[in-house]
Amino acid sequence: xxxxxxxxxxxxxxWSVGFIVLPLVIVLVYGLTNDNGNLTLANLxxxxxxxxxxxxxxxxxxxxxxTAISLIxxxxxxxxxxxxxxxxxxxxxxxxxxxWINFMLRILALQMVLANTxxxxxxxxxxxxxxxxxxxxxxxxLIGMTYDYLPFMLLPLYNAMCRIDRDLIDAAADLxxxxxxxxxxxxxxxxxxxxxxxxxMVFIPSISEFAIADILGGSKILxxxxxxxxxxxxxxxxxxxxxxxxxxMIFIFISMAIMxxxxxxxxxxx
Amino acid sequence: xxxxxxxxxxxxxxxxxxxxxxxxxxxxxTGENGESGASVQGAASGDKxxxxxxxxxxxxxxxxxxxxxxxxxxxxxxxxxxxxxxYTKYQAGAIPYDLICTSDYxxxxxxxxxxxxxLDKSAMQYYxxxxxTYLKFCEAFDPGNEYAVPYxxxxxxxxxxxxxxxxxxxxxxxxxxxxxxDEIIMENSMRDAFLVPLKLDGLSLNTTKPGDLNRALDxxxxxxxIVMAYMVDESRDAMIAGDAALGVIYSGDATAAIDANDRxxxxxxxxxxxxxxxxxxxxxxxxxxxxxxxxxxxMNREDIAAMNFDxxxxxxxxxxxxxxxxxxxxxxxxxxxSEEALSHCEVYSYLGAEMEEYYNRLWKELKAY
Numbered sequence: 001x002x003x004x005x006x007x008x009x010x011x012x013x014x015w016s017v018g019f020i021v022l023p024l025v026i027v028l029v030y031g032l033t034n035d036n037g038n039l040t041l042a043n044l045x046x047x048x049x050x051x052x053x054x055x056x057x058x059x060x061x062x063x064x065x066x067t068a069i070s071l072i073x074x075x076x077x078x079x080x081x082x083x084x085x086x087x088x089x090x091x092x093x094x095x096x097x098x099x100w101i102n103f104m105l106r107i108l109a110l111q112m113v114l115a116n117t118x119x120x121x122x123x124x125x126x127x128x129x130x131x132x133x134x135x136x137x138x139x140x141x142l143i144g145m146t147y148d149y150l151p152f153m154l155l156p157l158y159n160a161m162c163r164i165d166r167d168l169i170d171a172a173a174d175l176x177x178x179x180x181x182x183x184x185x186x187x188x189x190x191x192x193x194x195x196x197x198x199x200x201m202v203f204i205p206s207i208s209e210f211a212i213a214d215i216l217g218g219s220k221i222l223x224x225x226x227x228x229x230x231x232x233x234x235x236x237x238x239x240x241x242x243x244x245x246x247x248x249m250i251f252i253f254i255s256m257a258i259m260x261x262x263x264x265x266x267x268x269x270x
Numbered sequence: 271x272x273x274x275x276x277x278x279x280x281x282x283x284x285x286x287x288x289x290x291x292x293x294x295x296x297x298x299x300t301g302e303n304g305e306s307g308a309s310v311q312g313a314a315s316g317d318k319x320x321x322x323x324x325x326x327x328x329x330x331x332x333x334x335x336x337x338x339x340x341x342x343x344x345x346x347x348x349x350x351x352x353x354x355x356x357y358t359k360y361q362a363g364a365i366p367y368d369l370i371c372t373s374d375y376x377x378x379x380x381x382x383x384x385x386x387x388x389l390d391k392s393a394m395q396y397y398x399x400x401x402x403t404y405l406k407f408c409e410a411f412d413p414g415n416e417y418a419v420p421y422x423x424x425x426x427x428x429x430x431x432x433x434x435x436x437x438x439x440x441x442x443x444x445x446x447x448x449x450x451x452d453e454i455i456m457e458n459s460m461r462d463a464f465l466v467p468l469k470l471d472g473l474s475l476n477t478t479k480p481g482d483l484n485r486a487l488d489x490x491x492x493x494x495x496i497v498m499a500y501m502v503d504e505s506r507d508a509m510i511a512g513d514a515a516l517g518v519i520y521s522g523d524a525t526a527a528i529d530a531n532d533r534x535x536x537x538x539x540x541x542x543x544x545x546x547x548x549x550x551x552x553x554x555x556x557x558x559x560x561x562x563x564x565x566x567x568x569m570n571r572e573d574i575a576a577m578n579f580d581x582x583x584x585x586x587x588x589x590x591x592x593x594x595x596x597x598x599x600x601x602x603x604x605x606x607x608s609e610e611a612l613s614h615c616e617v618y619s620y621l622g623a624e625m626e627e628y629y630n631r632l633w634k635e636l637k638a639y
């Protein structure tokens with residue numbers, strides 16, 4: 001019985017050790033050593049460098065931005081979809097469909113849409129409006145990230161709202177609660193788990209993003225992901241790259257812990 | 271110009287090299303060079319063979335056929351994409367290359383590693399066809415021209431869209447003109463970006479003075495607000511599409527861009543720029559030195575060099591070919607920059623690990639600005 005259980009867990013074990021634990025250990029070892037193999041904290045402390053701090057700041061700014069936009073767009077949509085049963089599946093499908101196409105391809109397509117001679121500017125030109133510089137700035141990065149990660153916000157929100165018992169809402173209405181009170185007292189707290197996981201799913205990939213910043217930002221905006229990528233590919237300083245990655249991971253763990261604790265207390269408060 | 275020092279990565283490269291070399295070795299035998307394919311095995315014992323390694327699509331294949339016909343030497347012709355690819359395949363040692371053509375910085379690296387054989391110039395009867403001007407440039411990475419024979423050369427310059435730029439473009443200073451805000455593409459690589467302000471200030475692009483480099487950084491920072499994007503290979507497509515008015519690009523890319531969009535033009539600014547060379551050399555794996563020298567010499571022969579020039583259309587260091595070109599070709603700046611610009615052009619030299627780190631720092635500072 002026991003050996004059978006080991007057999008069944010073996011593939012997962014191999015996977016998690018080989019592709020999760022081992023790489024993390026390698027990153028840690030590189031991050032905590034220097035070229036001579038001596039232990040050092042300098043690679044972690046390097047985050048205090050003004051260039052790295054400003055890159056982290058840019059990443060945070062854009063990650064907050066894309067998370068906030070996704071939440072504002074998806075929350076009402078998820079609520080409407082969870083209330084209407086006929087068309088909701090189709091709309092969800094429409095949101096999920098682009099995820100079948102490679103992320104990078106969609107970003108490259110977006111580049112063509114936003115370019116100076118791109119689709120939007122061609123249409124504007126048709127109406128006699130001069131070409132707009134839509135690409136290669138912070139806004140373009142924000143559009144790209146939001147576009148890529150929006151479904152990750154919508155799906156958890158939709159699932160959480162579908163699970164809200166209609167009877168609770170009906171009972172509240174019977175007892176004289178207005179629509180605003182129902183929303184504030186029932187829908188909002190009960191959808192919190194979806195909000196939390198949506199935020200985590202969008203915020204974490206956003207904060208470490210670098211390829212979208214290169215393509216849609218024209219390599220003009222340095223995010224912390226770009227710094228780490230360059231330490232590996234351009235400068236060949238794997239120690240510094242790993243050190244900064246560790247700092248970023250710590251950052252992500254802390255924000256996840258805060259989010260999870262808030263999520264738990266919201267649920268317990270009911 | 272990149273230094274690779276990482277142990278993990280090295281073992282990865284060796285593995286990849288072993289794999290690719292194996293695949294390529296097999297591919298060549300069954301591939302297009304069918305008639306000369308068997309020569310890989312014959313290379314060790316036979317004497318009428320030659321294994322040549324060159325960039326992809328960088329020769330008129332007809333010249334190889336002519337060489338085989340005239341000398342009776344069977345050529346095994348292999349191709350690669352980047353100098354780094356070439357180096358890993360060479361190091362894997364699966365194929366004993368007799369003759370390689372690659373870029374200046376890689377040759378410099380291989381010469382310093384003792385992986386290049388000295389040339390017996392007395393065995394080459396057409397060596398004198400080479401223009402001394404270009405041989406002198408090559409001394410930057412091959413002092414005394416002892417190891418390498420230039421094959422083609424090119425420059426870094428400004429590609430511009432004549433529909434969007436009315437004025438005459440002849441100076442790097444146009445890249446600071448606010449009129450072209452969000453219409454300028456800069457090179458997204460350190461040395462190619464820094465050469466622009468360095469040359470504009472009349473300095474050497476190989477300067478190691480922190481003061482010079484910091485001033486260049488300040489100029490690039492000032493320029494950043496009007497730069498549309500920093501790009502590498504994508505800049506060619508962006509120029510063709512008409513997304514930008516001005517772009518700093520390589521002359522080879524400019525030739526391709528102008529082919530696709532005839533409103534584009536290319537100029538090497540009068541302050542000078544980077545000039546790069548692709549050269550033939552004998553690696554230490556060479557087993558057929560005599561045949562390799564014959565091949566280099568054949569490439570330098572006027573008619574053969576002219577055929578390859580027509581095919582590749584990069585700058586030729588062959589004076590005999592150049593002298594017979596028509597005036598229109600001689601005036602084409604994608605191939606031959608003005609004499610004034612050329613006199614200020616320089617080959618990149620390796621600046622050492624310490625300078626490389628300094629450059630990396632400045633580069634990050636520019637990107638974070």
